[in-house]
Amino acid sequence: MSTWPQCALRYDGTFAGFLTCVGESFRQKTYPFYFLPPGAEQITLYPLQEIPSDPALARAVYRALETAVSPAFRRMMTYGFLTCLPQRERSLFDLIYLAFHHALPQDPTDDRILLLTRAIGHLVREAEHYRGFVRFADYGGVLVGQIAPKNRVLPLLRPHFCQRLPEEAFLLHDETHREGLFYAGGKWKIRPVDRLDLDRPSQAEAQCQALWRKFYATIAIPQRHNPKLQQTHLPQRFRGHMTEFQPEAVPSRPTALP
Known part of the structure; x- marks a missing residue:
């Protein structure tokens, strides 16, 4: 168990923001008990810090997950952040702390590993379902599809649909997480989309x-x-x-x- 003083961190809810929190926690030698994304309310007795996203620090932490641990570990952290696991940030941070200060559990049935691998398995299966279940409709030359996943599956769906529809312009809207995958002219972006109002089809x-x-x-x-x-x-x-x-x-x- 860490001897670092515990705290609570408020961040912007992005993966880069989470990696920034990891970097700042290691730098300040504090152990986050809660990670609070935008809109999250949590009564806590721990000191609360606002952590603005730092792209340079996030990239450094992202590289270190591979160079200091392994490519498989970095992939696990990346996929783990996309899951709907409750307090996923805390689960990820616990493993990152172990990887850098002690050693990762080698037993795959260890609760800390098993919890995350099951959540990632659920993420991957859900994305696989949506590869076959997404339906697009034509709205003025733009294909629009809507989904309501439990996990943040858009990053996993992006390669499939960008390769499948290379000549099209499309939007795949995730209603649950209020974000959309935009694609046109060979370029893509995933951006926040609070609400999508569509006209009746032609x-x-x-x-x-x-x-x-x-x-x-x-x-x-x-x-x-x-x-x-x-x-x-x-x-x-x-x-x-x-x-x-x-x-x-x-x-x-x-x-x-x-």
């Missing part, structure tokens, strides 16, 4: 969606309908944004010419 898009729903209904075999098995392969929570499970879209009316 006549052509509505017809395309209707055809997709018709195809989905046509290929079904009524005699082999098995809701329980379908739920196993396609959990209910993924269906809210899938075209084939949506009611008929009402197309927008074409604008009258003067």
Whole structure:
């Protein structure tokens, strides 16, 4: 157990911000008990520090995770930050502290390792589901898709969709974490998106969606309908944004010419 005095850190909620917290904690020799991202409220008796993100320090810590420990460890920390694990920052910091001051547990069933590896497994599986379950719709030449994941899966989905749709402009909106993956002209960005208001689909898009729903209904075999098995392969929570499970879209009316 560390002898460093404990504290609470408020940061901007980004991975670079978290790495800055790690660097500052090592520099000041303080041990964060709580990490508070924007909007988080926590009553604490520990001294509270505001840690502004420092890109240079974050890059130095990021490099050190590989050079001082291993590439696999850096990957674990990167993926771990994307999970929905409660107080994930504290779990990550505990392992980083062990890696630099003692030694990482070699037993994969150690609670500190097992908790994180299970969370990462959940992240990876969820991203794999969304590679097949995302549905895009055309809005004025831009493809728009919406998802509501438990984990922050956009960084894992980015390579797949950027390679799959290299000539398109698209937006994949994560409603849960209020961020979007933007892609156009071979360039991409992940940026905050608090709210996404979409117009009704065009006549052509509505017809395309209707055809997709018709195809989905046509290929079904009524005699082999098995809701329980379908739920196993396609959990209910993924269906809210899938075209084939949506009611008929009402197309927008074409604008009258003067």
